[in-house]
Amino acid sequence: MPSHKIQFILKNNRQSEIHFLEGEVHFLMSQLLHQMVGRYFVIIDEKLTKVFPCLIDLIQVPTLVLSGTESSKSLETVEKIIHFLHENQCRRADFLIVIGGGCLGDVSGFAASIYKRGITWHFFPTTLIAQVDSSIGGKVAINTPYGKNQIGAFWPARHVYIINTFLQTLDVQNYNAGFAEIIKLALLVGGDLLKVIQADEMPAISKLVILCVEAKLKVIDEDWIEDVDGTRIGLNFGHTIGHAIEKISPNLLHGEAVALGMKVELYLAKCMGKLTFCVQNLDKLLGKFNLPTAFQHYISEEQWPSFSTILTQDKKNETDNICFVIPLLDKAKYASPVQIKKLHLSLTQLKKNLFYDKFN
Ligand SMILES: [Zn+2]
The missing domain is CATH 3.40.50.1970 (Rossmann fold)
Incomplete structure (x- = not known):
């Protein structure tokens, strides 16, 4: 074989x-x-x-x-x-x-x-x-x-x-949901995987799977047990918000919730003045695989009490603030590996950014 x-x-x-x-x-x-x-x-x-x-x-x-x-x-x-x-x-x-x-x-x-x-x-x-x-x-x-x-x-x-x-x-929805994790990995490791996923023509899926596995192995090899300040924490990109969305909207697949989570977390990072992957470019990438991008369709302000309670239970939190992880954009567009940054945001600020600012 x-x-x-x-x-x-x-x-x-x-x-x-x-x-x-x-x-x-x-x-x-x-x-x-x-x-x-x-x-x-x-x-x-x-x-x-x-x-x-x-x-x-x-x-x-x-x-x-x-x-x-x-x-x-x-x-x-x-x-x-x-x-x-x-x-x-x-x-x-x-x-x-x-x-x-x-x-x-x-x-x-x-x-x-x-x-x-x-x-x-x-x-x-x-x-x-x-x-x-x-x-x-x-x-x-x-x-x-x-x-x-x-x-x-x-x-x-x-x-x-x-x-x-x-x-x-796999049905199309489950197949596409897999691409959310591929996009996440590509934004974290940068380099060839990011180029490949942004290109108009994608390689055969079997080749793409090998590229992803190699990229993920590189990330975890540095940090086998997910140290507090290790590289593996980057794999949680999109997952702080994603897990909370998944709990509130159980009809979403994990990958779909992660897609929305990445979008929201990049937006929050932008609000905090961090230079990271452009939210519009992420939208384009997610759109390529029919992944959801409109956070407001899934979480309303009325759901904030349960949404925020779930966020406070996230394993990454070190204080009362909510912790999430984003890839920082290097000046060189395809630098690899991308630098990872842990951000901490109060629930009050998070709510303001999500519901009262112009989220896009
Ligand atoms: Zn995941």
């Missing part, structure tokens, strides 16, 4: 390998599952069992079918997974295979991180957002009623198998 492989040794000495594979899903999956050595169990997104009913026939080991939605990132799902592993007498040396999108990877990876103090897991990310973002870097987490990703760990999949043909099964 044609493939490209990146071997990556994380700073905590846990080794991760990322494999990029091109070819038919059924063929590749049967080859890969056949090659697995040892005892393992599978967790698969129920959506995939409908799109690829043959996948279930391929898997000859105990399998747990779960919903891969944001609401499945819960303690209840973790309990289900732990029960499934226990029922099947999973030992510490056994491993878990997870086939699905970012949410399923997050919750299953988290369960793997705590079951018997941690078992190995391998991930087959099947959505664009999972292939370019959540499968890389080892962050696994679940949500609580108090906010997104409030309980989690750094527990990378030992092998990540990125099969490009899984993307053909």
Whole structure:
């Protein structure tokens, strides 16, 4: 099978390998599952069992079918997974295979991180957002009623198998949502990725995914556990506001909320006098992938009390002020890496900027 492989040794000495594979899903999956050595169990997104009913026939080991939605990132799902592993007498040396999108990877990876103090897991990310973002870097987490990703760990999949043909099964909305994280990464790392994403002609998606994974690996290699002042914090660009929007408007996909979050955060940075990526240029980029840009359509002033409460619970806050992260624009337009700046804004100022100034 044609493939490209990146071997990556994380700073905590846990080794991760990322494999990029091109070819038919059924063929590749049967080859890969056949090659697995040892005892393992599978967790698969129920959506995939409908799109690829043959996948279930391929898997000859105990399998747990779960919903891969944001609401499945819960303690209840973790309990289900732990029960499934226990029922099947999973030992510490056994491993878990997870086939699905970012949410399923997050919750299953988290369960793997705590079951018997941690078992190995391998991930087959099947959505664009999972292939370019959540499968890389080892962050696994679940949500609580108090906010997104409030309980989690750094527990990378030992092998990540990125099969490009899984993307053909995505609907346009889910596919486009993946581009929000690609745009975020491009604005953070600058250089070639930013040029590529701004160009009229885009490379093949399989090439773009490899570029993104390489860029993200560079960012996290500098800062494996997200130090308070490390480089990895930059990956939170768009996510302070994005997570709060996502909680208030659950119909938005994560990528769509991040698109709005980037727009608002760049605007706030501009209000604070910071030289950053031009808001209008971001609009153009987001528009290319039909991503939302009008914050006012999703959050009204009446929703401010719940919106601001969510913002105060963000993990990045160091004081009562709200912390968000933006890429600072260098004088050289395509400088790489771009400098990252943490900004702190009071809730009063934030409300004024969002609802009383002329937000554009
Ligand atoms: Zn994200």
